[in-house]
Amino acid sequence: MAGSTHTVTNQPPPLTGYDVFTADKALTAAVERHVEPGALDDVRGELEALGRASGSAQLQEWAVQANDNPPRLRTHDRYGHRVDEVEFHPAWHRLLGKGVAAGLTAAWNRPAGHVRRAAAFLVWTQVDAGNLCPLSMTHAAVPALRQEPVLAAEWEPRLTSMIYDREARPAHRKAGALFGMAMTEKQGGSDVRANTTTATPLAEEGRYELTGHKWFCSAPMSDGFLVLAQAPEGLTCLLLPRVLEDGTRNTFRIQRLKDKLGNRSNASAEVEFDGTWARRVGEEGRGVRTIIEMVAATRLDCVLGSAGLMRQAVAQAVHHCTHRAAFGGKLVDKPLMRNVLADLAVESEAATTLALRLAAAYDDGGEQERAFLRIAVPAAKYWVTKRCAPLVVEAAECLGGNGYVEDSGLPRLVRESPLNSVWEGAGNVQALDVLRALQREPAAFNAYLQEIGTSRGADHRLDAAIKDLLTDLADLDGIESRARRLTERLALVLQGSLLVRFAPSEVADAFCASRLGGDAGATFGTLPSTLDLASVVDRARPVN
Template structure:
């Protein structure tokens, strides 16, 4: 983050209300979204240092006035559903502002879609996550189809014949909007349709029916989905009840003969945030679909997709937190109150330092999970076990912290942060989504319990990871001992701890984050995190760090130039 020279209180002339003398922060953009020490360190640590130049280039673009304007326009001019054309023909098309297409084109061409699956270099998935963390400084809505295009690939591999046709197009770096025969395009986008209004996360209650046809592996689907993003994708993975049970299917919008599939968009959701993205309710009125994986094993098939989307939920929240922190840091450096700049106010420094701790912990955790995924996909069994439990824990905790974090960062800007043109209200509306999408907090907490019950090795993998920091901080050692004892007790009677599952998962997340910071961050960051998150020397609100923390060192690491401003 490059900071402009600060003004002093004496620069403000009484009676002036406009221009540089109005005690207002100058525009933040241009800035470098990749100017994040914790992110760059983790990029190298997790095996993708070779991507640093690309990540930094993308970070500079993300913080440019042009890209920030794309983000604003894509949310100001929301997508519109066009059900029929001028002649009354059913078209079910969604029209987006050009800014949306600029964001999408950049994300796909920079490899944030499915390109990592076609990259044989170790660390390819880490590089993608790091790119997503910096490009996330623009806006989150377009990240939905980008994420699903990435996540569909491992699920589609359960149908090798289909993967052979579609995977090269899903891993392409070409963004080609518009509905055409998928195999005639240079690049494809993918979505998924899992939930239905009567069941939500309980997909086994789905009522969409898949009827077999005379052609093996080809079905027609009849039913409706409750949340499907984004309806202008080329293909979708959909769950439906076939004669053999709940199964997974590939549904194209355009059939091989060029005709439109019977995939009708009823309406677009009017959502709290994520306004740039078109979330829809589609009806499947005999839509042609191809079976993916074994019939009756739909959840098992699509879970490979869900594991990837859950990691991206954590990534999205970590990016949102970092963006909010940068906005807050920029404001307090330039705004004065009560005779001093805000950054020089001790309590404000406490708040910013606390936010910086949370942001770095989220970034380190996210990139550690991405590194685990990259190595697990290459056959590392230890990392497979850690990924299994770590992704559920990270998705639960990082996304859960986002709303409170964003609210506190907005408060740093005061009334200025509450108006739309600051951009903070958009971040605030966006913040709850990742905790809800791909399974709410309860679903993820229960998933952790399920993993502990079915795959006891995952607890060992978690404790092994935490144990790598053994001896680095006495408070962490004590927390690790408590967690180990609690996990052992849980293993003896998993059925009795569902009521307090969230507390156990929170304990896992904080202990794991502390271990990462003790091993890899600065002493000031590690000490303050362990003190406030593990040892009880911090309150429940941000800005309650103990008096002996080195706030200056924390801020200098998170936002260089701010500590000594």
């Protein structure tokens, strides 16, 4: 009831109290496909537990609290001493603790570690994307640290312990630790070779003193940071601990927190170094090469994060339209709305299927799969992250005016949706990286061709798209200006190849017709009417 004026009817129930993992048929199928039978029960049990927690009203309320009460910077204590602390709402710490305990920083030493983590990451994104940043950085720091075995021995057990320890203490006094990353500077952005921060060698081998700044520092409350600075031999990767071994604070001056479009629960900072103590990671002058595997891992997390946002947006839209009646029937049964929902669902499933395939390649770790990732990761990062924002906006529109209201949760998804296309290199950076791999690394292109070749003959539209792609790649005239288009087509062909092999026929048919065959318009909801759209929507339904 709403007082004496009217009775509240025709309002969908909240999408809570469900298992986010089990409800996602594309994700559960991918996990079953990529996890060895001997580990499957254990992996599935973990993911189902996380899925139930993620779908609970309690965790969704924590996410609202963490975003409504964003982090605050406290530069000095009451006596005027510099402290440089970022204060978070308790809900942030509760969420981050659950994310760490769920293994989102611990892929490297567990059976099917990357696939199980990828699935968990995709599920956890649907609670709150803000706390994914420190989880992603911590996970991705491991391969970089392994290039310096002494550092890896000190830090890796703490990074992968699945224990959240928020206290600012020396690493050797902590059971769990988090990592951040700081590469970009005011003058350079993605052009890190333009960095001016200096690393002056100290008397002890491998120790340096840093002077300079970072324009974007991810997760500034972390225990350690990987940074790039100019040493005598050139750009070098260094580990900067937040607290030194004797318990004193390292010089890590947080100048201010960024006022961002989205990702409000997470802190992003501008920092300065002035006599800051750091240890070298890898060889001096080879900083980019040292940190590149960390970047590749975080780029995959961009794909996973966007896939998770898309899935939650689709789930909310389908749930709303299943319960909402208008013009004589349920919205989900209206032909035009069904077309919109099916189109969104196809896009979401394509993103999820591709993301889990990349995670499986990390688990394999063989030369062929590593070569495949060299093209597939930046191509997927380019395409999936760019599809996220228009999909989320369209999903919000499915809720009408309700989708424009904060209570629905869709505005938070809308604000979050552009982030992953910017983080770890924007679109042009990814497209040019793909182009470099195509031109300089024949093994990478051969691995890509072998992957898509397994689907040849399964769908004539896919076959035609592969043929056209190869023709375009053979034309070197103006290839840099065409890098975006080529990267888009590489990603689409790869998605199509995966869907015709692994997705239900109605999903693969819709994808190939619209994304490869050209039988669609420029917006969502323009699929051919001859397709089995009802089955596509039913597959995307979060709860019955």
